[in-house]
Amino acid sequence: MDAVFDLDALLSAEEREWQQRARAFAQERLLPVIEEDFEAGHFRREFVKELGDSGFLGMHLQGYGCAGAGAVSYGLVCLELEAADSGWRTFVSVQGSLAMSAIHKYGSEEQKQQWLPGMAAGDLVGCFALTEPQGGSDPAGMTTTARRDGDGWVIDGAKRWIGLASLADVAVVWAKVDDPSFAGGDGGRAVRGFLVPTSTPGFTATPIDGKLSMRASVQCDVALEGVRVGDDAILPGAKGLSGPFGCLNEARYGIVWGAMGAARSCLEAAISRSVDREVFGKPIGANQLIQAKLADMFLEVEKGILLALHLGRLKERGALTPAQISVGKLNSVREALAIAHEARAILGGDGITNAWPVMRHAANLESVRTYEGTDEIHQLILGRELTGLNAF
Incomplete structure (x- = not known):
């Protein structure tokens, strides 16, 4: 390949x-x-x-x-x-x-x-506590709060789907603050980031059970009940929603590349099976329909990697925009899922077993599709870029 x-x-x-x-x-x-x-x-x-x-x-x-x-x-x-x-x-x-x-x-x-x-x-682990139980696509609507109390802050609220939280030594917790002098930025949205050691009383992380996706990783519910931190816990350079969004764009960029890795793995499995599996006296890969499917899958993998490479070169020049990242995230995950589904079909019944990685990748990619901005969020970002009109 x-x-x-x-x-x-x-x-x-x-x-x-x-x-x-x-x-x-x-x-x-x-x-x-x-x-x-x-x-x-x-x-x-x-x-x-x-x-x-x-x-x-x-x-x-x-x-x-x-x-x-x-x-x-x-x-x-x-x-x-x-x-x-x-x-x-x-x-x-x-x-x-x-x-x-x-x-x-x-x-x-x-x-x-x-x-x-x-x-x-790798001696310390961190987590990023932004998403809340009622939804992750509207961080401006977060309900977690940090209130002034003496010479420090008391944080109360809940977060959900927080990767690594039960393993982490420190949590980057985003909360709305009640002190105007600490609010700043983004149209008056009083959102600030706090570094909270996970050993702090009142911080509880509980791994989420019942996942059918991302089973080899850890995502948690986080409860913040009277978590007390000092002024030195505030991230001084992050004022308003531009703080968490700046980090989300870093993670979205990694997904542009990563999803193509899952897609490549599924394509390689489909190619291998199409050569080894014989039906009607010949390998299924000798049939035109199978070769057409493999060719189409290959095209999308290579286009996705080329797009990722283009975005990477832009990023290295300091020229990468959020809208361009949305193009990459939306395309890579969408096409990776389509490739996983097509590969599963080529593998036949064996495609649903763990003898091949395809079903696992397909399940995982459903999570990747959701986090760091759903398809719909990235479509709206691009729609706003194209029309100048905000449809959120």
């Missing part, structure tokens, strides 16, 4: 090295256990340190023990990890693109020194 489309020719030696390192980690560490872990709903905490040792955590950030790699290198790592399982790319995104990016972008020097080196090394 790689020989048909020579992606390597478009990459630097450093970018190829990052990709190969991530592919080796995925093949040697993740793939041998991922079907078992998905079935058992088990997250391997021991892999966190190994990801840190490989340089993948916060790899696109500068300083504080981070690798300082380029946007394309980071994207390629996301692609290779998600080719194994969306849950592990999600871990790298939550840790690096959400929690670490929030601290790196908006934190004080003391906050950066306190948390980032340990998070980059």
Whole structure:
């Protein structure tokens, strides 16, 4: 498959090295256990340190023990990890693109020194507490509050679908504040970010059971009941909704690449099965209908990777816009799901078993489709960009 489309020719030696390192980690560490872990709903905490040792955590950030790699290198790592399982790319995104990016972008020097080196090394885990039980698409409507109390703050509220929360050492908690002097930004929306050690009394994270998707990763309900923090917990550079949105765009960028990894894995499974499975005396891959399906799937994988590469080059130049990220997120996940469904059909009945990764990828991609902005949210972002009219 790689020989048909020579992606390597478009990459630097450093970018190829990052990709190969991530592919080796995925093949040697993740793939041998991922079907078992998905079935058992088990997250391997021991892999966190190994990801840190490989340089993948916060790899696109500068300083504080981070690798300082380029946007394309980071994207390629996301692609290779998600080719194994969306849950592990999600871990790298939550840790690096959400929690670490929030601290790196908006934190004080003391906050950066306190948390980032340990998070980059995989010794500390962070989570990003934005989404709430009533919905995640309208963060301006959040009900979690932080009220002034003496020389500190008391946070009350609830969050849902918070990745890593039960494993995390620190939570980036977004809340509405009652002190106008601390509100700032975004049309008066008084949203601020707080760094809350998860050992703080009143912070409770409960893993969500019953998931049929992302089973090898951890998402939680978070309760915040009288959680008391000092002024030094506030992220000084994040005022208003531009704070969390700046981090969400980092995570969305990783999904543009990552979803294409899941799509590639499904396509590879379909190609392998089409060569090995014989019906009516010949491999099914010798039939025109199957070859047409494989060709169409291949086209979408390669177009998606080229789009991701274009966005990565824009990001490295500092020219990437939120609307362009929405193009990538919407396209990559939509096409990856279509490829997973087509691959499942080519595999026949075996496609629903864990002998092949396709059904697992399809289930995981349903979650990827929802988080960091649903299809509908990204369609509205693009509609606003095209018409100048806000339909939210």
